[in-house]
Amino acid sequence: xxxxxxxxxxxxxxxxxxxxxxxxxxxxxxxxxxxxxxxxxxxxxxxxxxxxxxxxxxxxxxxxxxxxxxxxxxxxxxxxxxxxxxxxxxxxxxxxxxxxxxxxxxxxxxx
Amino acid sequence: xxxxxxxxxxxxxxxxxxxxxxxxxxxxxxxxxxxxxxxxxxxxxxxxxxxxxxxxxxxxxxxxxxxxxxxxxxxxxxxxxxxxxxxxxxxxxxxxxxxxxxxxxxxxxxxx
Numbered sequence: 249x250x251x252x253x254x255x256x257x258x259x260x261x262x263x264x265x266x267x268x269x270x271x272x273x274x275x276x277x278x279x280x281x282x283x284x285x286x287x288x289x290x291x292x293x294x295x296x297x298x299x300x301x302x303x304x305x306x307x308x309x310x311x312x313x314x315x316x317x318x319x320x321x322x323x324x325x326x327x328x329x330x331x332x333x334x335x336x337x338x339x340x341x342x343x344x345x346x347x348x349x350x351x352x353x354x355x356x357x358x359x
Numbered sequence: 360x361x362x363x364x365x366x367x368x369x370x371x372x373x374x375x376x377x378x379x380x381x382x383x384x385x386x387x388x389x390x391x392x393x394x395x396x397x398x399x400x401x402x403x404x405x406x407x408x409x410x411x412x413x414x415x416x417x418x419x420x421x422x423x424x425x426x427x428x429x430x431x432x433x434x435x436x437x438x439x440x441x442x443x444x445x446x447x448x449x450x451x452x453x454x455x456x457x458x459x460x461x462x463x464x465x466x467x468x469x470x471x
Contacts, residue, residue: 290465350401
């Protein structure tokens with residue numbers, strides 16, 4: 249079965265610094281990969297998705313992710329962190345009817 | 360559009376009680392699913408449905424039942440609540456199994 253591993257349950261960056269949230273996946277078939285963001289006491293919102301088109305995927309709020317098949321990775325990046333980016337981020341992999349989420353990475357942005 | 364609507368938002372149950380968490384979507388999505396979210400474990404799939412009349416188990420189905428009599432509704436039933444079912448529950452729906460999922464706002468359930 250497919251699965252995702254998010255490296256680092258907490259990541260802290262300074263405002264204006266690069267954001268890098270790591271996600272590795274395992275899947276026996278070409279995966280569909282997603283990043284979601286969750287703000288406190290809210291549901292999940294889709295940031296971006298990879299569905300086998302371009303390997304570099306641009307999402308909302310300046311985030312992007314690059315699919316690297318050789319590394320089985322789908323890391324999320326943003327060049328310059330903003331205070332409003334503080335939230336929990338989830339990587340997810342999906343094929344057929346099953347969607348599996350990582351444990352999440354909580355991003356803190358320091359002024 | 361209302362999107363995905365979950366009710367109630369909060370619920371406290373006593374061990375052994377039963378209840379139904381409601382989920383409704385107004386986007387005519389075929390695919391609907393239920394997840395539970397626990398600290399440090401991300402979201403885990405409980406049950407899902409690919410259309411009216413069709414349901415299947417996910418990763419953690421024990422203690423939960425579902426049915427899908429209409430395209431719009433996908434209720435989750437706890438037959439005999441246990442403290443281990445204390446969690447935040449999310450309902451999600453999609454156009455298809457390969458499209459993005461729309462999530463409800465969640466139901467925070469506490470079993471005492």
